[in-house]
Amino acid sequence: MSALILDYLWLIPAVPFAASLIILSLPNARRRSAAALAVAGQVAVLALSVVAFLPTLQTHGFRAAQNFTWFTFGDNALRLGFVLDPLAAAMLLMISLVGLCIFVFSIGYMAEDKNFVRFFAYLSFFSGAMLGVVIANSLLLLFIFWELVGLASYLLIGFWIERPSAAAAAKKAFITTRIGDMGFFLGMLWLYDRSGTLLFYDDGKGCLESAGLAMLGASATFIALLIFFGAVGKSGQFPLHVWLPDAMEGPTPVSALIHAATMVAAGVFLVARVYPLFSLGAINGVTSSLTVVVWIGVTTALMAALIAIAQADIKRILAYSTVSQLGLMMVSLGVGGVAAGIMHLLAHGFFKALLFLGSGSVIHGCHGEQDIQKMGGLRRFMPVTFATYAIGMMALSGVPFLFSGGWTKEEILHATAHWPMSPVPYYLILAGVVLTALYMTRQIIYVFLGNSRTAAEHAHESPRVMTMPLTVLALGAILLSVLLTPAWPWLHGYLTGEPVHFEIGRLIQPMLFVSLVLVSAGIGVGLWIYRKAGMQDGDRPAEIDPLEYAQPALFRFLANKMWIDELYAHTIIAFSWMSARLSNWMDRYFWDGLVRGFGAIGQLFGIFTSGVDERGINAGVDETTVGARGLGRLMSAAHSGQIQTYLGMVAIGMLALLLLYAWLA
Amino acid sequence: MGKSIDQLFVNAKQWLLSWLAGSPGWVIQVASILINIFMLLAVFLTLFALMSVLERKILARMQNRYGPNRVGPFGLFQPIADGIKMLIKEDIVPARADKLVHFIAPVLIAAVAILTLGVIPYGRNMTPFTIDGGILFFFAVGATTELAVFMAGWASNNKFSMLGAMRAIAQMFSYELPLIITVLPVVMVVGSLMPDRIVAAQAEYTFGLVPRWFVFTPWGGVAFILFFVSGLVESNRTPFDVPEGESEIVAGHMTEYSGFKYATFFMAEYIGMFAVSGLAATLFLGGWHAPARVLEIIPSYVWFFVKLSALLFVYIWLRATLPRIRVDQMMNFAWKFMLPMAFTCIIAAAVWHYAERGLRGWLWSLVVIAVVYTALSILLDTRRKFAPRVYRFAE
Amino acid sequence: MTPTLQAFVAVSGALFSIGLLAALSRRHAIFILIGIELMLAAANLNFIAFWRFAPQPHQPTGVMLAIFSIAISAAEAAVGLAMVIAVYRHYHTTNVDQLDQLKG
């Protein structure tokens, strides 16, 4: 059975691709069949993932690769392949399950959209690509799917093409991630140059296996960093995080699926996948590349959390929280807690998707309003959304015991605490935890509590097709925590391949209290700061944010995302503009001038030769022509066009012959 | 006894010529020709007169009224009265007319009509003008009628006349083809263009009682009908009297004619009618042969004229029965039905001939004709062809 | 006393000249056609005359030639007249003096 599913791994990406192709070919009116196809494809993928999941349960540290030759040039063949191991299997499950929920949700969310069919085509396309990324056993294949994912995200961010902002955001996301992907590509080339293979696992000869790693040597660090650059781009880590918040221009389900649960996690996944490259030659778990990862992650996490506090757009807040969570994962990877990072990734997939869908439901209920200042008191109108959203919020802000986020965060803290290099990341992350709790509290207060304001007047609960996925995800967010408790860290064991045994004692640890304190602190502070926020009613938007009241300058700094976009605009983009203008000028005047010069020479020559023709050769020809024409006129004089004349000629000729005959006879 | 009566006129002619015995040959020749011409004119002008009155009376009977019944017994002297009237009428020639042609036209047309009578055998040894290509002569001379009609229409310099002439020529051309082509099977079967031979070929009787007239063979029957209809058209009779339809163009090419010229036209038409019917009788009805051997005691010319008058009666009958046909309908009919059927007759005759002219041939030729007929009737669905007329210019 | 072949040929020659006259001297296209027909007729007369006066071959060659030439001239007349009508439609004239588009 295991072998069987291995032979059919390729089906997992193929099914959604096929579905999207078929949907694309559907006419615009066939909404029902389009949605049905997409969901059916997703269900099939889910089933396949489950089937693929089973063999990984049976044996610890199960890993099987299925390689094949794409094409051969000369004597060395380019080989691609699919791999199935706990990492991939877990990702598969998470992606297909969350994806399914989001598909169903978007049936309700996009109901009024005129491009419904196209939307589902793109969605299926994306899910296929993402699954491909997960099960790829070759850096090249992974890169291909990676790019497809980027394309899908481009298409979906710019789905409402008629909005210029959406188009701009799509372009921004695409180009920014391209910058990262270039690093990825270079790293890949370098890797291929060194190890001669891009297959991860090729029974001993793969680039992630001892033989392959041995060939790398010192270059491993740079290769790892280059690949990490790609991950930075996709996962919106610090210098390249700017595209992710703008990507919220896309439909909310897209934000949920791509920019919270799956695609942005791909970066983290990538790092986890090629972790051996990072950890190559590690001295008690520390390499230079990993250090870079840690610092980048920490910066991102803290910065994003800070920015999130000052945002007014419900989705942007979530976006920044996503960024910071990703930073958190990066940190945990960097400090060596791979399992912790992945666990957080999985948990995050669930609850962040949940939060996004919840915000989508809110937006849907408020007729497209996204400004939390204008909402409020929605708990009365949309109870289900409120309940699920609260669960999501708890999980995100890391409330322990029965919310998955709590445990994973605790694990991460645990891992970070013991990082030999420096304690700084640890404290920064603690701050980050507090901030997370804070801005989530703020959001909850503004959106659901207090009195309803302008946009919330006619709010209504979303249809079942939208609330159902919310509940499912909420349940997921809760139930997942069972597999995460330190008492019985099944998932940890499953990922790392260590044996797991139940031990209630481990449930109580110092770290638990730490996180408990931090989270409660965050929530408490939030409640205290925003106690009066949104309590007043009437159609007026909320009074200015308490923080802004307290620290206007700081708040503006945060609200404007630390002016990073502007910074880029004035440095990098300006530079590229200038270089473009320069090359344009070169083209126009310098190179063009050269070309024109040659052209002029040709012209001169042409003039000369034509002169020769005119004077020398033509004259003779003309003479002959004139002669011929004169002769022709002479001839044509006889050709009067009068039949009778011709007939007369004939008659005269006949007469002549007759007389001649008569004279002879 | 019977012989002598049968040859009565022949002997009479011989008796007359015997007076000129001893004079040079060409004199006798001319004399005999003159006698023939005289006889023809006498007989057929009388017949014309008779016909004119009889037609009116028969029509009257058919239309449930008395015809002319004032002049003479049963109005029999009506034609004489008409003739006198015509003679004493003023002869009007339009000022803008082409005098010469206007005068020649009626003369020519009458002359032609009478000439065509010349080649028909009226009885045993009673063919006025025996010529090898008699049938061809008939048609060659008959073709001149068209020119004459045209002259009449053109010379009188009148739109009605011109249009009438045009119509007449158009329909004569269209129906001359079926007319001639329906004669071909007979000529083929007999192997001669000579009327006498054709008549002789129909002398025998099958089983001694059914005469071997060509009308009794399938191809012959069809050919006869086609020939008769075409003849109807050639002589501008109802239902094909479009060229002189009073309701449309006053009197066609005869509009500008009056008095005796008009009478001449009239006569020419009737004589043409006699000629066509006579030819029909000759070609298909066994000429002057008796319908049964026992009846041969009755002289041959009687039989001929019986057949002739029977055909003439049918002419009158049709005139009383049928309305006038539209021009386009007539043309369609000629080109799309008559012509193909005529060709079919040729083929059928060939089949009949090569199947030993017996019962088998009879059946086979019948089959051929039936097939073509059904095919044609399916092809030209009359409901479509003669759809209700759309008046494009007359709203 | 019967006419000799010479008489017939002379007559046909005269006929031919008259045809030529019509074809050469009249400016109306139809006259030209008539002239051509007359010349053909003269030719036919020659055929028949020579057939009649020549020692008899097995088959009446002259007559045959005459018949065929008649058929052909009929065709020629039809096409010629059609051309006259077509030309008239285009140039609104039948005057051959004005039809000199082929003038060199």
Added chain:
Amino acid sequence: MNNAAFILVAILTLAAALAAATLRKLMHAALSFAVALVGLAAFFFLLGAEFVGLVLVFIYIGAVAVLIVFTILLTRRDVGKDRGFNWAGVLIAFAVFCGLTWSILKTQSLAIVAPHIRALTVKRIGEALMTGYVWPLQCVGVLLTAALIGALILVMEEKR
């Protein structure tokens, strides 16, 4: 056949032909052309080729003459203005006439009398057509069909 008949017919024919060539009115010319053809037919009768004569009358009077007058009608608006003779043509024609007559009269071998021949029956002509001349006959049939179609196409109204 005797001189009287010959002379009569000759005069008729040539006079009619001359009229056809010279008459001012086109219609009269056409009609006299028909007369001339009748005369020709008479010649054929004199020469003992009745069949050909009949065919001539049939085709020329029945068809060609009518065609000509029809054409005259169809192109009538042009007939009105009369344009005189083309005297050069007259001269040439006359010259040809003189040349022909002179050379014919000069040729003594033509002065022969008709031999006695067996009558040319239609049957013989038919047999000749169907045996020795069957191919020419077929060709003429094709030619006539082609001429028919060609004439139709020529006078067909251009669709536009």
